[in-house]
Amino acid sequence: MSMKKTVLNLKEKTETNTAFFIETLVPFLFAGLGLIFAGLLLEDAETWTFFTELPDAVTLVPTLVGLKGNLEMTLAARLSTLANLGFMETNKQRWQVASSNMALIQTQAIVISSIAVIPAVLLGEKPFAVCDFFCVLLSAVATASFASLLLGLLMIGVVIMARKFKVNPDNITTPVAASLGDVSTLFILLGIGSVLLRIREQYCWVLVLALLCFYAIAAFAAVVASEDQFTVEVLKHGWWAVLAAMSITTLSGFVLKSSMHKFPPIAAFQPLINGVGGNLVSVQASRISTGLHRARKNQIRDPKTLRTYANPWHAFFVNHEDSVAARILMGISIPGNLIFMNTIFMFDCGFANTIPFTVTFLLASLTQIVFLLYLCQILVRVMWRLRIDPDSSAIPLLTAAGDLLGGLLLIGCFWLAANVYGMKVGQEHFPDRHFGVH
Secondary structure (H helix, E strand, C coil): CCCCCCCCCCCCCCCCHHHHHHHHHHHHHHHHHHHHHHHHHHHHHHHCHHHHHCHHHHHHHHHHHHHHHHHHHHHHHHHHHHHHCCCCCCHHHHHHHHHHHHHHHHHHHHHHHHHHHHHHHHCCCCCCCHHHHHHHHHHHHHHHHHHHHHHHHHHHHHHHHHHHCCCCHHHHHHHHHHHHHHHHHHHHHHHHHHHHHHHCCCCHHHHHHHHHHHHHHHHHHHHHHHCCCCHHHHHHHCHHHHHHHHHHHHHHHHHHHHHHHHCHHHHHCHHHHHHHHHHHHHHHHHHHHHHHHHHHHCCCCCCCCHHHHCCHHHHHCCCCHHHHHHHHHHHHHHHHHHHHHHHHHHCCCCCCCCHHHHHHHHHHHHHHHHHHHHHHHHHHHHHHHCCCCHHHHHHHHHHHHHHHHHHHHHHHHHHHHHHCCCCCCCHHHCCCCCCCCC
């Protein structure tokens, strides 16, 4: 992308707190519906052939959903920064940004989803037959590729429309990605996996051929991405954060598999607690990153040291735009979670809600969000000082940390529900549910 021909529009009108609240709230609530349906779909997944015949494949769910989130949210952050800096003003610029970034996330999706299968194969409870391995591998690769294609196009459209209607894309792109991302990724995985399962024995060679086609697409996409001076940097140096995040979410996958056996209804809440925290911290990370890029273009240096940003008080209680945004995001999460929880119980998740459980879940979610927002304040600026682009590296690490912490806190919620509140959420109350762990 040619920077020289770009006309920067950096002195934009200061965004009011009310505008930030409204622009964030609407897509956040919309995203919550997607998270709810993803949870309900995951809870019902034990009846799908793909998971009943290949139960270790369930460990791929957090990894693929997390990979989708990482790629789409980093894409959203990059596009938002470029749009706010004036690099998407003409049709030619939009096409160049869109094509290079779509090629980039296709390459990352295919390569990283292939790597993500390795832990499921090596650490699974049952050894994989050769055809089963190719079935799981192709399911993961195809899911990551198709989900990235669909959601990437959506992100580009959202950013362009946001600029047209003078809405800050930093506030809306990541929640919109999440609103369709989790449920679409899970649905694609279950659909493709179930189809491939039927043909894996007779037509194993077809699976291998399809995989070779996807790897050819990845190679071609890498060439396209390397021709743009912005995406080539991500192509060279943007792998470590996504791979590190994948490692963390793989661990989350094994935690999910174990917890779904012990507390079957937990599946309905897992995408919710992880999605809400990930969405909100991604908004904050994208905003801070855009601010840093804009300050650099305007040759404004931040007089504060990293020690200042390591102070929790600065993260939440000072009259600074990032601190104010953090308070607004925390405030949004509480009523949002109440709405989302009640919606899940409306669809009958297997047990009745109680006030103690509601309070415990809200505290767990708030704990996760506070931790992520505090970590975000430090991590984004540390990366900036180290000359690492936070748009491509901060969000994967933040969302992966949120997935692991959220999963552990959610297990704590259900442990309290079963052992302290006397609620019927344990496996003994769901004898018909056996999610691959016996």
